[in-house]
Amino acid sequence: MLRIALDAMGGDAAPRETVQGAVLAVQDAELRRIAGGPFQVVLVGRREEIERELPHDASFPLDLLPIVDAREVVTMEDHPVQACKKKKDSSIVRCHELLKNKEVAACVSAGNSGATLAAALFTCGRLEGVSRPAIVTMVPSVQGVSVLVDAGANMDCRGKHLLQFALMGEAYARTALSFKSPRVGLLSIGEEESKGNDLVFEAQAFLKQVPFNYIGNVEGRDIVNGKCDVIVCDGFTGNVALKSIEGVGELVFTLLKKELSANLFSMLGGFLSASAFRRFKKMIDYREYGGAPLLGIDGISLISHGKSNAYAMKNAVRAVLRCVQYDLNASIQKAILEHGQVQDAKPGPTDL
C-alpha cells in the first residue's frame, strides 16, 4: 500500500489541522483514484498529541493513519541547518528518514521550510547530477495555474543552475501537472533577448540548446497572465515576485472591502456578488495548491504553507501523490543527465 509521511507537528495550527488534513486525505475519492486505491498517511510527531486529534468514531479506518513517534519539534525560530543536526528526533527529520529508507513514497511538512529543505538535502540527498535542489510553486494565472522555480531555495545563482531549474520545472509541469509541452520562460525585465542581468544572459545560452518549449525572456506580469507555464529565475527574484503577488492579493481584498462598504448601493452590490468574490478568492488561494515540492531531491518532499489548514494539507497530500504516481523524479533524472550537465563560461563567486 502506498504510504505518505506527514509532519504532524508542522504549521501554525498543528497538530489539529495536520491530523484533520490526513483524515480528509485518506477518505478522499479523488486522492484514492490517484493513489490507485486506499493509501496510508503516516503521522509523524508526538504520539499522544496526534492521538488526541484522531477521530473517535469506531467506523473510521484508523489503520490508514499509522503514527511514528518523534519527540522533538523544529520551531519557526530554529536555525534550519542546526535544527536538523541537533534535533534528530524531530518530526521533520524523522519524515525524511522514512523517505530515505523507502518506508514512505513521499513526505509533506508545513513546518520551518528551511529546515525541511535542509532535512531533505542532508537525509535524502540530491538526484544524480543536480547541483542545487529548488522549490517550485504554483501561481494562479489567467488560464489556471503556472509554476515558478526557484521560489526561494537558492539566492545567488549561475546560468547552469537556472538551466537545471528549467529542466526540473518543465518535468514537474509535464508529469505532476499533466501539462502538454509546457512553455518555459526565463524571468527578466523585457521580452527582448537583449534585456536582463548577467545571470539572465548566462542562462539564455544554455536554455536555447534544450529541446523543450523554451519561449525566451518573460516579464513579471507573465507569471500570472497565462503567457507561460514554467517561469525560471533565481530564488531571490522568485521569492520577491511571489510575495509581491501575494501582497497585491491581500491589498485588493482590503481595498475592495473598504470600497464595497462605502455606501448602501455598493454594500448591496457586494452582498449580491458575494459568491463571485468567494470563487475569485478561491482562485487565488494558496490552500488550493497544497504547497511547494522540492525538485532535485532523491525522494518526493513538499513544503506546505505554515498557515495551512486541513483542506490545504489534504491538497498537499494530493500534490505528492501525483508526483509519485507520475514518476516525477524519473523525468527529472533523465532531463538532468541528458541536458543539465553544463559549465558556465567563467567561474563566479557563487560557483559551487
Place this chain on the structure above:
Amino acid sequence: MLRIALDAMGGDAAPRETVQGAVLAVQDAELRRIAGGPFQVVLVGRREEIERELPHDASFPLDLLPIVDAREVVTMEDHPVQACKKKKDSSIVRCHELLKNKEVAACVSAGNSGATLAAALFTCGRLEGVSRPAIVTMVPSVQGVSVLVDAGANMDCRGKHLLQFALMGEAYARTALSFKSPRVGLLSIGEEESKGNDLVFEAQAFLKQVPFNYIGNVEGRDIVNGKCDVIVCDGFTGNVALKSIEGVGELVFTLLKKELSANLFSMLGGFLSASAFRRFKKMIDYREYGGAPLLGIDGISLISHGKSNAYAMKNAVRAVLRCVQYDLNASIQKAILEHGQVQDAKPGPTDL
C-alpha cells in the same frame, strides 16, 4: 516664469494626449499653486503636428504652451543609446538640452524610456558623487503610496549602489512627496538580517550607518502593505516586482469580471458596486501617479508610462513641479555627498 519641457512626440497616443495633457496642466489650479502661479509647458516636437492638437479657442492662453521644433522622433524600437547619439534633433534629446541649458526647470517624456535615461545621462550628466542614476516609481499601498527604487535602470548592482538608491529615494519621498521621516526598507526574502543574497548583505552594512529611518529587510508583500515608504533594490528585482504587481492587478480585473458575469445575482451585484470598483481601479492606476522620475541626474527628468493619456501627462507635470519646488536635487546632492561616498569591501564584476 517656471517652464517645464514636455516631449510632445513621446507615448503611444502622442501628440494628441501629450498636448492635451499640457493644456490640462497649465489651466489646473492645483498645479498653479505648486508652481507659485502660472507656468509654461514647452511642447517639444514637430511643430505642425503639435499645432494641430492645440485649442483653437481664442480665449485659451497659448502663450503658456510655446513650441520648440524638433524634427526627429525616437521610436520604441530604437536602441536607446544609439538613438540619442544619432537623432540629435529628436524631441527626447531636445528636451534634455533645454534642461541642461536651464531654459526649463524639468522635463517629461512618455517615449522610449531607455532613450530618456540615456539622453538625461549624456546631456545633463549626473549629480556630483552619484555613481548610477536610478528610476523611482510610486506603487499603490494600503496607506496610499510607497516608492520603489531602482525600478529598472540598473541591472547588476553592488552594495554601494543600493546605498545611493536609498539616499536618493529617501530624499524623493521626503521632499517631492512630503513624507515625514520616510521608512526605508531593503527588499529581501525575509525580515531577518540573515536572509538575503550577497547584494543584500553588502548593502545592509552601509544602510545601517545612515541617519535616516532604516527599518532593515522587507519582503515583496511590504511593497504594497504599508509597512514601508521607500523600498530599495537593484533594478532587475525592482522591475520584476513592479511588473508582477501590475500583472496581478490585471488578473484581478479579468477574473472578477468573469465571476461577476456568471449569473444574474452577481451581475446585479456588480452593477450596484460599479462605483466601488471604479474607485478601487483608480487607486491602483498608474495614471494617477504621473510617472517615474530619474534620481541622480543633474536636472529633473521624468519617464511617463508609454500608455499615458492626457490625465496621466498632467499628473506627470504635477510630479516634476513638486520635484522642482521642493528642491529634490539639493536634498539628493546633500545626502550623496554626506553619506553616499563608500566603497564595497571587495571589487566585483559589476563594479564601475
